[in-house]
Amino acid sequence: MTDFQNASEAPASRGGGAVxxxxxxxxxxxxxxNMVTSGSGAHTVAGIxxxxxxxxxxxxxxxHHYRTRRR
Structure with missing residues (x-):
């Protein structure tokens, strides 16, 4: 592999570890x-x-998985 190919693959393999x-x-x-608002009878808008x-x-x-996976 050339350096150009490695450089183009580097961003996909690094891919934001905290995300x-x-x-x-x-x-x-x-x-x-969602479970709490659905079970407690809270306002419908909050559940939605x-x-x-x-x-x-x-x-x-x-x-995120498909963008950062290795091929």
Whole structure:
């Protein structure tokens, strides 16, 4: 392999080490918030907001996985 090929692969292999753990923490918090608001009879908008956030963080984890995986 040439140096050019190694340099083009370097950003994908480094890929932001703190992003994935942060997304997992946010996913867990939003899922817990969704469960609490759904089970306690809290305002429907709060439950929907936590549900949308949970879905968003799950999608972000999938996107991050595919962008930073090694080929």
């Amino acid at each position: 994935r753990p942060l997304l997992w923490v946010l996913l867990a918090i939003s899922a817990a918030g 907001a936590f549900g949308v956030a949970t879905l968003g963080f799950a999608i972000a984890l999938v996107v």
